[in-house]
Amino acid sequence: MMTFRFLQLFEAGRLLRLILFLSVMWGISRNTEAQVLLGSGTEHCSHRNAELKHNRLTPGPAAPEYDVTYLEFNLNIDPAVEYISGSVLTLFEVKKDLSSGLKMQLSTSLTVDSVLFNGIPVTFSHTGEYNLHIAIPGNPPAGSLQNVQVFYQGKPVSGSGFGSIGWKEHNGVPAMWTLSEPYGCRDWWPGKNDLTDKADSVDLIVHTPEQYRTASNGLLLTDKVEGGIRTCHWKHRYPIVPYLIAIAVTNYEVYSDMASPGGIPVEILNYVYPEDKADIAPRTAQAVPVMEIFSELFTPYPFISEKYGHAQFGWGGGMEHQTMSFMGRFDFEIIAHELAHQWFGNMITLNSWKDIWLNEGFATYLAGMSYEHMFNGYYWPFWKSQNIAYVTSEPGGAVYVDDTTSVSRIFSARLSYSKGALLLHMLRWICGDEVFFTACRNYLNDPRLKYGFAGTHDLKAHLESASGKDLTEFFNDWYYGEGFPSYNIVCRQLAVGEYEMEIRQTQSHASVSFFEMPVPLRFKGPGGDTTMVFDHTFNAQTFRIYPEFAIDSVFFDPLQWIVSASNRVNLIKKEDAATCYPNPSAEVVWISMPDLLPESFRLTDCSGRIVKVPLVVEASGLKLSIADLPSGLYFAKLRSPDTSRILKIIRQ
């Protein structure tokens, strides 16, 4: 899922981001082909908070007694009326003793009319906020397939998380939609509502007044009108978690784009408001190259025998409902982000909300990769700098979610989205492109995970296996740990063609004592330009380098691989090493210069006349007593075996 946070760009103290934003806006005017609003995919705004109905949530009780295999929705919806009625049939396999009944969740703002177990009416209780408890006669044996159908109706209370179900007019026409992530299924349909139990397939049959169409998961099997009622029947034959099941209803206009990832045609089916079609159609077309890029970098589009699609809805951001993302905006980055979720989040779903970065970090990073591969790469550096600036705008915060009852923490834009994306970016840096993408493909193709669930340890295992590296320390620092490093780098010339690099690091948060990291530095000078990588494993570590040119400038992390801020680079050339202090002075001046030859020392006044002063040679340099000189400007001429230098000295 994704929302956007433009308004934050204008917060006080975020001038850097404003400047970046403006420079990118300038870029947009140059790249007229690009309908790009950089940052719309990775950022959240107060808009988001306005849409967050309830932050504190608790998931329902676990129900390991049964495993959902199939769902059939049969719903009556008129978007002009905030009311829902119908039934949901759940086919399930018995796993454990069901003598104490079947646990389901449904908001008690909705009324359950009746429940059938294998077609026979059974008793039930509907209590508390969400507890639907169904009596199961005969205690069916483990391994057997059973079904239960719940008939219900009422006015849903737009409750959990981001609203669960919404109604909002567009251009005077009623519209309704659902958005269940993370726990909101129970606000509009009765079911097990378990993050880690995918149905193998689902049918969604929705009856509406004939002027409306329903958008949903999978393929549209039938769309027929009878007696003023339109029935749209959608069927999805891939495993799907409850929160990715969704419907949206209004007077949609429908059109398609066609992608061809790997030469296999995939329909991108768009349901948009008629009044917005002219504006949106060129934007949805951008999903075509993005799908082809993702399919090439990772694995083929996961739901290739059905479709991908967009359905416009009245919520502020986007939501990656399986095979049909719901879109409040059609910015390029949101389009890429929701499409990326079809691999990361939908085909492989997180097995705990603690690991939300496996959904949002990947989707955010893949949107960044779309910039890397499109628009001649123009936006890619901006994407990186904007995300690094956002992550480092506060000193703390971990990618790992320690409180899954807080919806705003689960969906923290800075941590789960941006820092999660940059964690992947740094893994790519550490492992190298070939290993990183191989590991990602192995992860996506792993039969234990594909169309199922994964945790952070699964991704880590694939990265370790492909790279041969132990990434435990990396994950301790960057996933569980908080904050980021700030680097202080001194590049000191020792002799012609010889330099010493000293790399120091401070940490923004006490939870990490040191970030081990390969540090790239770019060196430029007359006739030379090279980037070297220094394996930084402890503080104040020094390295000798022997470039074939004189270094004029040093750049830290020129391609922005490392999450860091307030970095400093200091180049000390050999001639710069000559210093005199204090200066001006009325008494004594110390002159230090490596390899200074004392016999080469000479002091002259403004007219070039040599001036004799008492001189003492000590280990720390030459001590000049200038108390007897008239006030004025003098020049000290120095020479070492490699260089010579003139320093100005002022006698006060």
Ligand SMILES: [Zn+2]
């Ligand atoms: Zn997302």
